[in-house]
Amino acid sequence: MGSLRELHLGFVDLSRQRQGEGGEWCSALARYTPNLRVLSMPFCELHGPICAPFAALRSLSVIDLQHNRLTGPFPEFIAGLPFSYNDLHGWVPPAIFQHKGLVTIDLHQIPGVSGTLPNFSADSNLENLLIGNTNFSGAIPTSVGNLKSLKKLGLGAQGFAGDLPSSIGHLKSLTSLEVSGLGVVGPMPPWITNLTSLEVLEFSRCGLHGPVSSSICELPNLTILSLHTCGFSGEIPPCILNLSQLYALLLHSNNFRGKVELNSLWKLPTLSHLKLSNNKLNVIDGEDNSPLVSFPDIKFLELASCNITKFPNVLKRLDGIYALDLSNNQIHGAVPQWA
Structure with a gap:
């Protein structure tokens, strides 16, 4: 298959391949x-290190x-190739x-790899740079x-440190931004x-x-807003309720106050x-809306340590809920029949 340009074998079990380097x-x-230009073999039960002759595939x-x-150290000969790893x-x-x-560098969910980010040149073609849940560090x-x-x-x-560079704000094509680092x-x-x-x-x-x-509400396309396990404080901007595309709102483990x-x-x-x-929130039912008002189909609701004193009546409207956390509140009395 000397002329082959693309090979897609995802989810094909290749675990019985012959052993070797x-x-x-x-x-x-x-x-x-x-x-070969495109090689896609995820979930194939491949094992062992990446062989040295692999570096000859310069068109990838x-x-x-x-x-x-896959095991072993990150192969240095891969430095000139785009790659997506996991183990x-x-x-x-x-x-x-x-x-x-390179168009994509995807190393996320590989906690064994480490490194630092270099200086990036203006002629880079990178569209996706993903190194979450790795051991990268530095500024x-x-x-x-x-x-x-x-x-x-x-x-x-978690190893990233220092101030976030304001130059990220120049990346007008960004659809996803995720940052961690103690x-x-x-x-x-x-x-x-x-x-x-x-x-x-x-x-x-x-x-x-x-x-x-409240200027965060000027991002109308947000589907996931995740500001958790940081030191954010003050009141949650009410205008977040105007982000009508939100699928996930994750604000846990901060110092938010208010109702x-x-x-x-x-x-x-x-x-x-x-x-x-x-x-440090006080979560309440609030003003009851007409039954004719449709309610979101919430699947995961976590309200631990929210100063709740009774079972929220809103739960009556969440028939499809999968996970509910009301721990460490002040709920008392009998469990309602409807619950």
Whole structure:
């Protein structure tokens, strides 16, 4: 198959391949498909390290080997190739982030890999940079603002530290921004409102603190707003109820104060996940709406430590709920029959 350009074998069980350095699959591809550009083999039960001859496949632009059982250190010869990994470990060469042909770097959910982010050049073609739940560390470079084609930026690694560079606010094509890092400090960055294409915004397990400005409501396309396990405080901006596309609102484990009326959630028709636990909130039913008003089909509702004194009546309208947490409240008396 010397002319083969694309190979898609996802979910094909290749666990009985012959053993060896990288296994039969790796050496066969390197030998017989020299012009391969797209290789997609997720969930194939591949095992062992990546074989050295694999580096000869210089035409590759997409490689997806997620959810296999690949082992060994991160192979340095991969530095010139775009790659998507899951079960490797070791230091990721900085050169992989500077490869001019890369469109996607997806290393998320590989806690064994580590590294630092290099300076990015303005001629980069990166559209997706995802290194969440890895062991990356250090500062997020200002040059990340050079990645003008970037659509998804996932920097959810606990080792990141310092101020978030304001240059991220120049990435007008971003649809997803996720940042973690216990050493990432400062207030909610004001440049967030420049990212009007955002659909996913997550700041989690980090040192960001202070109030959340109502200007966040100027992101009308948000489907996921996740500001959890940080130091955010003050009242939750009421205008969040105007973000009618919200699917998940995750604000747990902060220092938010004030009153939240559950009956006002009918303004979020697509809401499925709501987490307000472990703040300093007072969650109440609020003013009852007419039964004719449709209510979102909430599946996951977490209201632990929300100063609730009785079973919320809003639960009567959540027939499809999967998970409910009302722990550490002041609910007392008999459990209602309807519950």
